[in-house]
Amino acid sequence: MLLSNAPCSWGIFYPDNPRASAEQYLDEVAAAGYRGTELGPYGFLPTDPAALQDALAARGLALVGTVHVHTFSDPLSGPQLFADAEKIGQLLHAIGARSFTLMDEGNVYPPQAVGRLTDAQWRAMTAMLRDVQVMLLERFNITLAFHPHVATAVEFEEQIDRLLQDTEIDLCFDTGHHAFWDQDPLAYMETVWDRIGCMHLKNVDASVRRRMLAGDLTVREAFEAGAMCPLPDGVVDIAAVLRMLKDRCFAGPVVVEQDYFEIMSEGPAQLAKRNAEFLKPLI
Numbered sequence: 001m002l003l004s005n006a007p008c009s010w011g012i013f014y015p016d017n018p019r020a021s022a023e024q025y026l027d028e029v030a031a032a033g034y035r036g037t038e039l040g041p042y043g044f045l046p047t048d049p050a051a052l053q054d055a056l057a058a059r060g061l062a063l064v065g066t067v068h069v070h071t072f073s074d075p076l077s078g079p080q081l082f083a084d085a086e087k088i089g090q091l092l093h094a095i096g097a098r099s100f101t102l103m104d105e106g107n108v109y110p111p112q113a114v115g116r117l118t119d120a121q122w123r124a125m126t127a128m129l130r131d132v133q134v135m136l137l138e139r140f141n142i143t144l145a146f147h148p149h150v151a152t153a154v155e156f157e158e159q160i161d162r163l164l165q166d167t168e169i170d171l172c173f174d175t176g177h178h179a180f181w182d183q184d185p186l187a188y189m190e191t192v193w194d195r196i197g198c199m200h201l202k203n204v205d206a207s208v209r210r211r212m213l214a215g216d217l218t219v220r221e222a223f224e225a226g227a228m229c230p231l232p233d234g235v236v237d238i239a240a241v242l243r244m245l246k247d248r249c250f251a252g253p254v255v256v257e258q259d260y261f262e263i264m265s266e267g268p269a270q271l272a273k274r275n276a277e278f279l280k281p282l283i
Contacts, residue, residue, distance in 0.1 A: 176202025203234025
């Protein structure tokens with residue numbers, strides 16, 4: 001199992017004005033003990049295949065795939081998604097990565113409408129997913145997955161079930177985002193095992209989640225209070241998750257995503273190292 005991380009663990013969600021340079025990120029993720037990385041937002045790491053391959057090889061890293069955020073609530077955004085997926089797919093193919101994950105943009109929803117699409121918007125989203133899935137597989141031999149995520153159109157189990165029923169897409173299953181709403185990641189992994197294409201490892205702080213579920217914190221406030229805590233410290237039994245992946249010979253990417261906020265006493269590099277040291281005896 002290739003232990004991987006992602007630029008979002010360094011707070012890098014957009015290519016412009018990142019918290020760390022591409023060189024710093026790659027140096028630190030390799031020094032923390034990882035051997036794989038996601039691409040991050042397109043344009044953060046080099047987009048020239050040769051330059052990207054050289055940067056990765058110099059640090060003993062492999063590119064395992066990417067996560068791309070798209071505003072699925074806009075039913076007219078299909079052409080933009082197709083163009084973005086084609087551009088990113090070309091880069092992944094050139095480097096030899098075969099995993100492409102899409103997730104919904106949550107920042108566009110007002111708090112009272114989080115996770116809700118009209119039936120027409122839902123049909124538009126699933127149509128976009130089907131079109132991109134076919135293109136990526138036929139042109140680049142890349143597998144598409146969808147990432148259920150807090151504060152988006154697909155975050156609860158009934159929404160994930162509906163997505164799996166309405167499409168043939170795989171899941172990028174995130175243990176932390178699933179557990180955030182007090183859903184059981186291990187039980188749901190058992191239910192949808194054949195549809196899991198890649199894994200994100202994340203954990204949830206019990207006390208922050210309790211306050212959020214009680215209504216004392218908004219979703220955003222919960223994140224800023226450290227809801228997504230280091231892997232050893234949360235309510236998700238990460239060791240049990242790893243046992244399931246090992247026992248069933250899971251072959252997809254396994255990526256640590258450590259949400260980083262200023263409230264944390266450790267920096268991204270320190271958090272990445274602590275998470276890696278926790279995982280290494282388990283893999």
